[in-house]
Amino acid sequence: MKIAVDAMGGDYAPVEIVKGAVEAARDFDIPVILVGDRSTIETELAKYHSPKPNIEIRHASEVVQMDDHPATALRRKPDSSIVVAANLVKSGEAQAMVSAGNTGAAMAVATLKLGRIKGIDRPAIGSLLPTINGKAVILDAGANVDCSVENLLQFALMGNAYAERIFKLEHPRVGLLSIGEEETKGDELTKATNAELRSQDILNFVGNVEGKEIFRGAVDVVICDGFAGNLVLKISEGVAEFMSKTIKAEVNKSLISKIGALLMRPAFNQFKTKLDYAEYGGAPLLGLDGICMISHGRSDARAMRNAIRAAADAVQNDVVGCIKESVRRNTLAAAHS
């Protein structure tokens, strides 16, 4: 198994990307192919004195910029690091790709090169949310803003497969994001999707799930359209930032509070780790015939290291095969009903 890493994508590329790849290769023994400008990558690699038997370089002469239109990557930059990384997965030289570059371009390139799984109309981003007792995967986290009931059902199959293989759960609890637990609550899309999900017996559908219940750990998989999913992620980030800043401001008003905060620092740090996106590293684009991890543009070495590990994890646990099998079972069940 090899993981193709877009060394040129992301706000801190190539420095942090190469560092993260070196760490992943060393700490988890994951073979990595760094894709991008060869001499730049060689310069970065030279900073690390440890032997690097499981790191290769694949030259790519172009770079997709953050503000490039997604279609540009494919049409005008066929030798860009994102495209070359995707080609490595397509040809079977690598089993997964990871990019912290232009998200739209990475999604477009991966979808075109790896292709969609038969029965999946639209790939979806599966992001992890922390919960009181673990985590949940939410999809779609932003790839598809306007969705149909059919799209959401496919997201449910994909999220279920992901939770089965990555969370190691036999019957993941699948919930539909809504604004009330009753099946009559929600917008038209949610109500229609709830009815469809109730009528199937392949998934362990537990009904609608509200914001509070997600963080309480009520479900393993949260289904929603990409507008709602992205909203959830960004509101969560916003509230977390607001709370940290407000607590800090209050603490700074008194010396006693400051001493208290100092004593609490280890607890705060543990807590920050739980929330930190870098801990998860990246979100898989599910529904493709191959693994593509989309990392945050602000990814540092730690985020990249973890994204590479998550990509390897998805390959080793055959998430793609599991999604294919879920789609097949669902098609069979539909044919029998």
Next chain:
Amino acid sequence: MKIAVDAMGGDYAPVEIVKGAVEAARDFDIPVILVGDRSTIETELAKYHSPKPNIEIRHASEVVQMDDHPATALRRKPDSSIVVAANLVKSGEAQAMVSAGNTGAAMAVATLKLGRIKGIDRPAIGSLLPTINGKAVILDAGANVDCSVENLLQFALMGNAYAERIFKLEHPRVGLLSIGEEETKGDELTKATNAELRSQDILNFVGNVEGKEIFRGAVDVVICDGFAGNLVLKISEGVAEFMSKTIKAEVNKSLISKIGALLMRPAFNQFKTKLDYAEYGGAPLLGLDGICMISHGRSDARAMRNAIRAAADAVQNDVVGCIKESVRRNTLAAAHS
């Protein structure tokens, strides 16, 4: 001015509702009409020994239960406390109503009895969100799950009027909730609404606003459909609860952290106050020809006291008149363009 308070609605009615009304009448000198079973209210009032010259009772023989269908309140319980309170506003005996009871019923009754403002198709709930430097009003917070562009434009007019009068701002910054700042980001409804809002020159429209920016205080008014708005509120509550519980769990792992937490308690309390829904007390149902404050079912005396103050504030600042004026200006502008 008098505020009609539904003394029978809410999880802690009538005890906490009556207590909150007594406090509002005493602390802010707001005249209150308590609506509900007379003897029950009299028993509650007897607990307070202070003179209560500005508290009246209006008997209502029925109570709308939390699980009653909204239509039930109107058709089968015409002498319920919610209906009687709305009638008081309709007749002009009271200038605003406040209820912590069945939200759907309160909205249905208020809409039917008070009537919609001409030019407003659907009333919307305006909820307050805390921000780093103050607060913002978000609407719709849950009254209308599926909305049209026209609905959202009307929400913008109403939110603007509310922010003008309650936040005392000359040109409130109006933002459209989306998942990216660029006007091309968002679902179909958001993109179409963005275009419409950009084409008008009555409101200070600052464009799309993302979750993080809301809490950073980037806008005074957040426009969205009721599904997204309610999602924002519930995700915020969920994240806040998750963060508090996680910090507590981490703190309890070490004695030093526990001491730190003890020293930080005043700062934490200040912080909790900022987030607490009870500080705001209730959310106005905007777009009606009269003031109706919808309070949380879990409202305690403090929440009710603050909701009554917020209702009086809306009356004294003529929020309804300001919305009417906004709609009139908008209609004129549309006719001229």
